[in-house]
Every structure is written in C-alpha cells, then in structure tokens.
Amino acid sequence: MLGFAQTEELEVSSKCETVSDYLHAHERKSLLRFLTCGSVDDGKSTLIGRLLYDTQLLMEDQLAALAADSRRHGTTGDDLDFALLVDGLASEREQGITIDVAYRFFATEQRKFIVADTPGHEQYTRNMATGASNADLAIILVDARQGILDQTRRHSFIVSLLGIRHVVLAINKIDLVDYSQAVFDEIETAYRSFAEPLGFVSLQAIPLSARYGDNVLTRSAKLPWYQGPTLIEYLESIEVESDRRAAPFRMPVQWVNRPNLDFRGFAGTIVAGVVRPGDRVAVARSGVTTLVKRIVTQDGDLPEAGAGEAVTLMLEDEIDVSRGDVLAAAAERPEVSDQFAAHVLWMHDDPLMPGRPYLIKLATSTVGASVTHIKHRVDINNFAKLATKTLEKNEVGFVNIMTQAPLAFDPFCRVHDTGAFIIIDRITNHTVGAGMIDFSLRRASNIHWQALDVDMNARAIAKGQKPALLWFTGLSGAGKSTIANLVEKRLHAIGKHTYLLDGDNVRHGLNRDLGFTDADRVENIRRVAEAAKLMVDAGLIVLASFISPFRAERRMARDLFAAGQFVEIFIDTPLEVAEGRDPKGLYQRARNGLIQNFTGIGSPYERPEAPHITITPDISADEAAELIVSHLDRGCYLGTATG
C-alpha cells in the first residue's frame, strides 16, 4: 500500500482530510489490468511476488508465512522465494508450477493494478487466454538464457488474438547472463520481427531480474546500458484506454425491472458509448426504435451515463425488450445475423466438431449454434493457415458459425463486449471454447431479420444430429431387422430422431404394387431410397433394412446421397447360419421350390465390397447395435457424445 511513510507522520487533526484526500486519489487512480505470461520457469510468479514485495503490499504475517514456506518448499536457498506467495493451490506448491489463473492486487501512487498470473505450461493455454480476456496489457517473460521459445510465440499470439494491444517484453534472469546487452538486444530484435504481424500498438523490452529486483521497481546499477523505464515506471505511465465511451452506444439488457405497473425499466451495464435522455435507441434484433426517457439510479436520475456504468433505462414507448436484447444507438446499430465468421480458441479435451450443436453466450444472450465450417486452423508458431476438420484443445481456428436465432453483435475489434462469446457444451455445460467475431456472413443492411431458408442443415441443427441413411444389407434371416430395431431403440433413447424402413412397412403401402421380379426388386429399392432421401432431408436418421442383394441397386441408393450421408452396414451372416435360423420358414419353402428367386437359394447375394460396418454372427445383436451406435457417435452423427 502506498504512502506509509507520509501518513504515519501526519498530525491527528489533519487525519480526516488526508484520508479523504487519499481515498479521493485512490478513487481517481486509473486501473490497469495486466497479465504475465511466458514459459514454465521464466519466473512469472517470482516477478509478481517481487512486485507485491517492492510495492510494500506484503504484511508482516504474510512475510512470516513466506519465510516459513520458503524454508519448506523454496528453491532459492535462504532467500525468500517470491513464487510461493503467488502459487496458491496446494498441488501447485508441490509441483512447482502455476496451474490456474491467480489474480493479485497492488497499487502505487499513480495507479491501481490487477495482475493475472497465468500458467506457462502448454496444457494450460486456455487459462492464459482467460487471463488475457480481461487484461489491457501483457508482460511476456523470456528467460534471458533461453530466448524466444514456442510458448513465447504461442502466448504472444493468444494475447494478440484476445485484443491486447500493449506488450512488455520482460527479459528476465538478466543476472544469469552477466547483465549482457548483446543477449538483450538479440532477444528484442528476434521478438520484434516475430511479433510484427500481431499488431501491437506498443512494445517495450525491459531487461530485469525478478529474483534480485533489478529494473522492477528500482533502476539497476548493473544495467547502465539500459536507458528505458523500469517495469513499474512503465506500467504506471502506459496509456491503454481505447476510449470505450467514443464507440457507439451499446447496452445488453440483463434484466427487466418492473416493480409495479407504472415502472418498466431495462437494467444492464453500458459496454460502449454514452447515452442521454432523448437519445434515439434501437432494439437491435427487432429494429424497433424509441427514445430514452430516463436514466434511473437509486441516487437519482442521471443526465448521462457511459461505458462501464450499470444503469436502468426507461424508454418513451412500450416496446418489446427482454433479457438478451441489445439497446443500441439507432444511428449506428450492431450487426444482426444468424451467421458470422469468428476466431475460436478451443479449450476442451473433446475437439470442436462442425455440425455438433453447442450453445453460444454473447453478452446477455444464450442461443443454440453450431460451427458450419472450419475455414482453417492457425499454426501459432508461424501463423500459417492449415486445413482441418476439427479443432483440438488449445488450437485456434477461423470458423463460420450459424446460430438458431439471430444475434446482435459487433466485430470484436470494434466493441469487445458485443463481439466476444463463449461456447458451451449442451450436455456437460462446460465452457469449451472462446470466440471473437470477425464479421457477419449476412449483410446487416436488413435490420429486420429474414428467416433463413430452412434446409437440411437447419433441420439437422434443430434436431442435434447429422442426418443419414443407415442401409442394412444381408441375407434373409441374417438379423438385419433385429439389429436395426435395437439401433433405432438406442438412438431414440438418447433423443435422436429416427425412422425405420423395412419390407414390412413398405411392401404393405408404398410398394404394394411390386412383386419379386428383378425389375420389381430394383424399383422396390429405388422407391425406398427416394423415400429415405426425403426423410434424410427432413433431418432424420433413417434405418433401411432390405436384403438388397445386388451391388448395383445398393450403389443406386448410395448415389442419391452426399458423402457421409449413406452408411452401408453389412450383416455378414453366412447362408448356413441364416438358413439354420429360418425364422419365417422361407428357406425351407425355397428349398422345396415354393419360392422362386429366393436370395441365396435361387438368386445370388452379391457381398458389399467396402461396407462401412460389417457385423459377423460371433457377436450378439445387442453388441452389434452397440457397435453401430458407437460408430455413429465417432462419426458425429449423434451431435454430442453419448457417454
């Protein structure tokens, strides 16, 4: 805490005035939120501990605890191990790594600071992004002995992606390279050339030793060649305010305040711009406009409110506004669309799958959504764009997203709070991804949202599944219908939308006019395939169970569908096994010459050449059904993991 020396010596009589001066100063002080990042062992926690120590924030009891901890867990001999101050969780003290984001608070005479101490290890990159999302500046630590590592590059990229425009390159452990200017210059030059495309507005390199305090708070005599600011000097003076009040007015509505019939207000935090009574505002999604009537607070109405303030707005007209709506300057409205392109950082072990239904939370609204297409993944070491079908944990991709309902948003670079979103898994409720909107994929000129064409994709998203035709082929008595039935039951049990087509329900109606000649068999399959195609277009997972002995007709059916929509399942039960079962006595009758052209007896069965799934009789029907369902799950037909 600042100002000990001064306040201790104050006259009692002037105490009140001084304290209120102090509080006034404290209130006026700007707040800088920054994060520290870098590789394991670059000394992040030590640097933060040093900042707290040097700015006298540590109290006597904390210092005593630190001294005890240093003796027990420390790695610095008899010296205080500052990292122990910061690594809060017990498992971290044992492992000696920082596994989560820890927030620290300190103040100097100039500024208040909140530091996010973020993990260095690759598997915790998502935690780093979390810290970066609420920071204005990043301190990127580099071990002077190691120079720039993959993690340095990765972190710099994430920092840039999350919209941080100010970076301090802290070249730490300079004491271990004999305070060498050559080492410092080499690292700075390498970093500047690497970071050039990241668009940082400011980049300050500082040589320092967190352990000994050189150039942290006090200028180091051992670094006479360095003329720049110390770390604290720099943090106190850097101007990071991108004037949020200058942006167009945006207020996501959190809550409709309706204490009685005479009062209807809309509560929320203004995230951009300024609003005054009389201003014309629009409800972004509906496009309806009205005027602001009052800005209500418990302390009286305000003549004006701006970004960062939580207020309740009363509007002139009774218009439809609810939680999730964005009130916006009528002259400069947000985009309104159900499709947009965004950069996404994936944070979960289960990879991002296009087509899988997720939830998106953007400002105060939460909607169903799915990634329709991953345009590319970004290699964070060289920023190369790589083709990919999925995004793994800690990977960044540029994707198209479609939402179930239109959203009001701004490009992230314009207004962070209406351009950032998180992705939530519908089943586990985990936060699995973070996204930053780049641009709308539909022109926002039509403020009133036009219903998009309802196509197969839209229906599939609504059903949370990937529509397909599962074609069960095999001899009579092979077990096709039994297994298809079990598969349908399982899919139904997990909420999937299905329909089973088989000889029984087709031959009694749609194909009542067909017999068993070769031509009728082909027509039978053609009609079944066409009916199935309509059902797949309707978003269903269709199961078709037909002997379908000829490759050509199975091919005909397959050709009606796009790749991935047709799954051929061969129930490979040998003739002698099927004939042994003979559930309907058909084989017996065929052997006795009572049925002509019976497949396997009077007519051939052409085995599929490359079925997607082959079921042999050594497993039970239940196991076969389980195997098919897990195949569908792996292929993302079922939307979300079924566990």
Next chain:
Amino acid sequence: MRNPVMLYSVGKDSAVMLHLAMKAFYPSQLPFPLLHIDTTWKFKEMIRFRDETVARLGLNLLVRRNEAGLAEGITPFTHNSSIYTQIMKTEALKSALSSFGFDAAFGGARRDEEKSRAKERVFSLRSDSHGWDPKNQRPELWTLYNGRLKAGESVRVFPLSNWTETDIWQYIMRERIPLVSLYFAAKRPVVERDGQWIMVDDDRLPLRPGEVPEMRSVRFRTLGCYPLTAATESTAATVPDVLQEMLVARTSERSGRLIDHDEAASMEKKKREGYF
C-alpha cells in the same frame, strides 16, 4: 439459475454487497432472500445490527443453525477451530442451501483476502455435495459467466472478487454504508490469549487460569464467531480513522481469523469441503 440467495454474514463485505444489490435492483425490491448462518457464537452486536438492517431495508432474511451440532454441544471450546467451523458453519450452510434448493448463492469473498481465494472464479461451480474442485473450474473469459447447471449442482457467485480491502472501505465511506459498530474502536472487555485479544462478549467464554477480562479500546478488522475473532487495539472510531489506521497497518486482514492458521493450505481444504 432459478433460485438464488445472498449469503449475509453481517460483515463489511456483506454490507457492501447488499448495498450494491439494493442499487442494482432499484426501484424493485431484492428478488431473492438473504441467508445468515448463525453459529450462535456471533457477537451480540452483529445479531442486533443484522435485525436492524433487515427491518430498515425490508429484506427477506432466512436464519439457519446446525441444530444437530448445537444439540451435540459443539462449541469453539469443545472442538478445534477447523472441526467447529466445518460443523457449525460449513455443514449448516450446505444443509440450508440444499433444503431450500438454492442453486446460486452470492458471497462477499474477495480474491485479495487469501491465496487460494485468488484463484476463485466469480461463478464458482459446486458439485451436488457442494464440493469445490479447483482443477475442474470453468474458464471465465471477459464477463461471460457460464451459470448453466446440471440437476443438483449449484454455483457460488462472488461479485466482489476484484475488490481490495481499500476499495471496500472507500466505497463504504463514499456511499455512507452503515456498519456494525464492532469495526470501530470502543472500550470492550477482552482477554489476552495466545498473543491475541479475544473479546468476552458474554459469559460463555471459559476463562483460562490467570485470564482476567480488562477494558481496552479495541476494534475488529474482520468479524466472525467472537471466540475465534481477535480484536486489534485501536482508537479508530470513524471510517476515516479506520482507514488511517489501515494505511499504516503492517498486518494483513485475515490474520485476525484464527481459523486460517490451522495448517498450510487450510483455506483451500475448507473450500473443497464447501466452506464459503
């Protein structure tokens, strides 16, 4: 979240959180009740102030105790502080949350108070047994809090996470928020015990041999159960006085809390078990 509740501990952080909520919902009343876990060992003055506040603001206050623990005679003297806290505070809180079916509980904890709190989320997910798993916390980006819950899960919400002690006092002064008088110095009966001043708030405090209550000018930086909450000698009788004293203080806020010193990582352990 369908059924939120605000934890009200009567302390200064609770006072600030309550004040903020009153402002946020103005002119509506708070759309949720307050819950106070009463161990029966709170300072008398806290209970008086609590009831006064409820009446003044027209609040809906629920008070819960661990009746089974009381019946078993569990006190800060019969059991060590960690067992006592577990039973009389943590268990009572968990059972109250479960019996009312609260799925979100607001608390006044701040990240600057203690090391393991520094990693606490603003929305902190608890399992159906109220456990906290620090390795399985949801990432919190921007101000996009994920409050989606499965059946039985709940979330503890800490709106003051990023406030410091100085911020709290500054806000109390600016907004003229009423506080329990225990935060301000007055002559109070205390005994010196293990190097700390313990207030003799009533005649239930068993005096050790040689302990004689004496009147000293003391105040409290933090409030809890009186036998477990040490006073500091002080003459600071007003908010500016307190601030003045705080600026020159060399002992951090929680050192008056005897329960934090039980063992290394004690707070993390308590939190895993469901302590607020």
